[in-house]
Amino acid sequence: MQLIELGVHRAGVTRKNTSQTLAASTRKGFVHESPRAQTIEWFTPPEVFQALGLHFDLDVCSPGAGKSCVPADRHYTIHDDGLTSPWYGTVWCNPPYGNATRIWLRKLAEHGDGIALVFNRTDTAWFQETAATADVICFTKGRIPFIDGRTNRPAGSPGTGSALIGYGPTAQQAIQQSGLGLCFQPAPLQ
Numbered sequence: 001m002q003l004i005e006l007g008v009h010r011a012g013v014t015r016k017n018t019s020q021t022l023a024a025s026t027r028k029g030f031v032h033e034s035p036r037a038q039t040i041e042w043f044t045p046p047e048v049f050q051a052l053g054l055h056f057d058l059d060v061c062s063p064g065a066g067k068s069c070v071p072a073d074r075h076y077t078i079h080d081d082g083l084t085s086p087w088y089g090t091v092w093c094n095p096p097y098g099n100a101t102r103i104w105l106r107k108l109a110e111h112g113d114g115i116a117l118v119f120n121r122t123d124t125a126w127f128q129e130t131a132a133t134a135d136v137i138c139f140t141k142g143r144i145p146f147i148d149g150r151t152n153r154p155a156g157s158p159g160t161g162s163a164l165i166g167y168g169p170t171a172q173q174a175i176q177q178s179g180l181g182l183c184f185q186p187a188p189l190q
């Protein structure tokens with residue numbers, strides 16, 4: 001088991017805590033980004049939310065209240081359809097992976113208040129489009145051990161790192177103080 005320690009910076013203080021560590025195991029065969037993955041139920045681990053220090057108004061794509069660690073007042077499930085239901089306040093968006101990622105990110109960009117968590121596929125059209133309009137992008141230090149919704153346990157290391165894409169001052173502030181990784185602001189397109 002390989003551990004990637006996450007230094008969490010808050011108010012100028014670096015905090016390292018093994019219980020709040022992003023663990024990346026070297027277990028083989030975990031490729032939940034792959035279209036062959038057998039489930040879309042991969043959940044964000046609590047360490048990410050502890051570092052962000054935010055309570056969201058809405059989780060726009062969720063397995064349901066109490067089924068994941070997302071601190072939010074309301075959770076849209078596939079039955080509500082978070083893509084067509086109204087978004088309000090500061091939202092959390094860890095979209096189902098696949099072709100629809102671009103649509104979820106476009107909706108977040110239009111909404112203008114919230115955070116998306118996606119794989120850092122910087123070469124893709126959807127990432128380029130999103131990066132151009134975000135207020136901040138954070139490339140995570142280490143890989144996030146997403147929780148397998150079938151077992152409620154960390155599933156090991158995904159095939160790539162992640163990016164937090166923030167819109168609006170609340171999201172921007174939370175991401176920049178989180179210590180989750182290196183942050184960038186996209187330069188205006190000319």
Ligand SMILES: C[S@@+](CC[C@H](N)C(=O)[O-])C[C@H]1O[C@@H](n2cnc3c(N)ncnc32)[C@H](O)[C@@H]1O
Pocket residue numbers: 040041042043044045059060061062063064068069070076077078079080081082083093094095096097
């Ligand atoms: C990658 S998981 C993220 C779960 C949780 N938001 C988190 O960050 O831990 C994506 C979730 O979106 C749900 N989902 C899929 N399609 C959806 C839709 N159209 N509207 C709302 N939720 C949806 C899935 O059931 C799954 O629980």
